[in-house]
Amino acid sequence: MKTGRIITFYTMLKNNPGVLSDVLSIFAGSGANILTINQSIPTNGCAGVTVTAETSEMHESLEEMMTEITAAEGVLKFEILAA
Numbered sequence: 001m002k003t004g005r006i007i008t009f010y011t012m013l014k015n016n017p018g019v020l021s022d023v024l025s026i027f028a029g030s031g032a033n034i035l036t037i038n039q040s041i042p043t044n045g046c047a048g049v050t051v052t053a054e055t056s057e058m059h060e061s062l063e064e065m066m067t068e069i070t071a072a073e074g075v076l077k078f079e080i081l082a083a
Contacts, residue, residue, distance in 0.1 A: 005083060006035065007062075008052045011069070012077040015042035019074030020049060026072065027051065030065040031058040050081060 013019045020039070027034055032053040040048040055062060070078045 005056070006052060006054055007080060008050055008082040010077070010079055010081040011049050011051070011075060013047055013049055014074040014076060015045050015047055016074050019072075022072050023049075023051075023069055023075065026065060026069050027053060030060045030068075032065065033057060046076060 011023065013023065024034065024037075032055050034051060034053050036050070036052040038050045058065070066078060066080075069075055
């Protein structure tokens with residue numbers, strides 16, 4: 001996938017301290033610029049979160065970032081919602 005566009009991601013996270021912070025740190029470490037974050041109220045120990053980011057300044061591939069987020073502790077699901 002090419003960088004240089006706005007992409008909205010959907011993730012399902014465990015409702016544990018630091019999980020969202022860890023995911024956002026991976027975005028920042030990749031060079032993505034976060035534009036919006038929307039989180040649902042946690043139910044059954046999980047919360048849905050959408051993150052929209054500008055990817056033109058990324059210094060690693062989108063696939064690498066997605067692999068790292070998917071493998072992070074507390075991440076149950078991570079996918080592109082819209083590009």
